[in-house]
Amino acid sequence: MIDSRCATRVATGAAIGVSVGGAVGAVYGTYEAFAYRIPGLYKVRHIGRTTVGSAALFGLFLGAGSFLHCGRS
Incomplete structure (x- = not known):
């Protein structure tokens, strides 16, 4: 039991x-949207998708890492 x-x-x-991953995803998504010249409102969709994906993945890994280190300290 936890x-x-x-x-x-x-x-x-x-x-x-989630906070750090979202910030990094937003910056990287914005860079990617302008670098690849994504047209119009697809930029917003691309930035949002990159932000949410990065936030979810980094939050999952940092939460799992915290869970693994829970019994060590």
């Missing part, structure tokens, strides 16, 4: 991962 302190660490790690 204790309260461990659950808090995992949730905090996932939240930080």
